[in-house]
Amino acid sequence: MHDIRAIRDTPQALDAALARRGDAPLSAAILELDSARRAKIQSAEAAQADQNAASKQVGAAKAAGDEAEFERLRALVSEKKAEVAAMQAQAKDLDAQLTDMLARIPNTPADDVPDGADEADNVEVKRWGDVPTFDFAAREHYDIEGVAASMDFETAAKTSGARFVMLKRGVARIHRALSQFMVDTHVNENGLTEVNCPVLVRDEAMYGTDKLPKFGDDSYRTEDGMWLVPTSEVPLTYTVAGETLDAADLPRRMTAHTLCFRSEAGSAGRDTSGMLRQHQFEKVEMVSITLPDESDGEQKRMLGCAEGILEKLGIPYRTVMLCTGDMGFGARRTYDIEAWLPGQNAFREISSVSTTGDFQARRMNARFKPEGGGKPQFVHTLNGSGLAVGRCLIAVLENGQRADGSVRLPEVLAPYLGGKTSLSADGTLV
Numbered sequence: 001m002h003d004i005r006a007i008r009d010t011p012q013a014l015d016a017a018l019a020r021r022g023d024a025p026l027s028a029a030i031l032e033l034d035s036a037r038r039a040k041i042q043s044a045e046a047a048q049a050d051q052n053a054a055s056k057q058v059g060a061a062k063a064a065g066d067e068a069e070f071e072r073l074r075a076l077v078s079e080k081k082a083e084v085a086a087m088q089a090q091a092k093d094l095d096a097q098l099t100d101m102l103a104r105i106p107n108t109p110a111d112d113v114p115d116g117a118d119e120a121d122n123v124e125v126k127r128w129g130d131v132p133t134f135d136f137a138a139r140e141h142y143d144i145e146g147v148a149a150s151m152d153f154e155t156a157a158k159t160s161g162a163r164f165v166m167l168k169r170g171v172a173r174i175h176r177a178l179s180q181f182m183v184d185t186h187v188n189e190n191g192l193t194e195v196n197c198p199v200l201v202r203d204e205a206m207y208g209t210d211k212l213p214k215f216g217d218d219s220y221r222t223e224d225g226m227w228l229v230p231t232s233e234v235p236l237t238y239t240v241a242g243e244t245l246d247a248a249d250l251p252r253r254m255t256a257h258t259l260c261f262r263s264e265a266g267s268a269g270r271d272t273s274g275m276l277r278q279h280q281f282e283k284v285e286m287v288s289i290t291l292p293d294e295s296d297g298e299q300k301r302m303l304g305c306a307e308g309i310l311e312k313l314g315i316p317y318r319t320v321m322l323c324t325g326d327m328g329f330g331a332r333r334t335y336d337i338e339a340w341l342p343g344q345n346a347f348r349e350i351s352s353v354s355t356t357g358d359f360q361a362r363r364m365n366a367r368f369k370p371e372g373g374g375k376p377q378f379v380h381t382l383n384g385s386g387l388a389v390g391r392c393l394i395a396v397l398e399n400g401q402r403a404d405g406s407v408r409l410p411e412v413l414a415p416y417l418g419g420k421t422s423l424s425a426d427g428t429l430v
Helices: 006-008 009-018 028-064 067-102 153-160 169-188 203-208 233-238 290-312 359-364 389-399 411-416
Strands: 124-127 244-246 252-261 281-290 317-321 335-340 346-355 367-369 380-388
Touching: 006 028, 009 028, 009 252, 028 067, 028 380, 067 359, 124 290, 169 252, 169 290, 169 380, 169 389, 169 411, 203 233, 233 252, 233 281, 233 359, 233 380, 281 290, 281 389, 290 317, 290 335, 290 346, 290 380, 290 389, 290 411, 317 346, 335 389, 346 389, 359 380, 380 389
Parallel strands: 244 367
Antiparallel strands: 124 317, 252 281, 281 380, 317 335, 335 346, 346 380
16 A cells, blocks of 8 residues: 555656556545545535534524524534535545545666566576486376376266365375475474464454455455465464554564465466466465665565475575566565476476565554654564475476486485485376
8 A cells, every 4th residue: 555645745646656667646635535535534624613613603693592593503413414425425425535646656666676567577596406307208297107097087077076086095194294394494494483374364354454445356255255375375474463563572473374365366277277377276375564774685685495395395496586577466576496397308396485575554544652652653464385285296296306206306305205315107106
């Protein structure tokens, strides 16, 4: 959410930021609506003052026995009361319109974010690991014999429709092992606090974390008005909604492993094969609540946490800074980590690590008290995948594939797999 006072002071700054994102200027329309709202509030206050003055005079006219003046003043009070009510209703409506307009404006890109139109303009900032070479044609995950035996799309489609999968036997256990490994690493090595959080949230939580109103069509809503979380960023970040935290208690770092649900309304026809893009998936999320002057450093720290998971698994990856045209609605700066998928002969996104600045904090009124005293200020919020479990599973299976249909598994997973180090061609762990 943007600060209307900042837009009043420097409207050109908002328009310049929107231009970097490829959007049309909006400051003139915002200020026109804001001006109408403020004028209506002032008119209502003036009418209220007239009503109060007339009310005081009514008693005096009655006491003086001036019946005509008494009736005139009583009628004036009634008239002003109705006028005030109408103006207050109009001001409230204009305020709602302004709030809705502000809620639909994307965040301002940080100065160091590269300008660009789409993913082709993203800037690679790091590459790690050697891309594997095979003496056979690399297959996508669902075509590897040991995987195909335990990755059931047909039964999932029968029960739930397209873009669902049932994992069985060895593949199901590898998937579970990956999530446990990620959470353990973030808690034991990266200092995050594990949270087991709800996956059903209210409108306020979705709105406060910038998922509403813009992304309502991309999420699932229950008949009683609850939302299935698109990511546990929503409940984790919203834990500080309406709070005024002590500066000494920040940063607050959290992680959660949850189911996530997305309708993928805007991705029709994309990644329809395999389990790369599903309506239901699992993700280990990282969320940090920080002081404003520490948020940039915190983003780098979180990025290192996510990259470290891939390095421990031995998965080659590259990290890119998203350009203005490819960056998400609420982000001020985003780094994407892309894992190497031999079956596609390409790097594919497996994590996004974003800072939103005070964009979300304004929407949910999350503040902190400065240590030296002074007026409470908005916190900064950050979020990042650490990692998407299903996509990480794909990367592990494709990078470890062998010619006979079996898969060599990362050594770090052995303690979570009962010491097993391979997935055989028939789908069992050995």
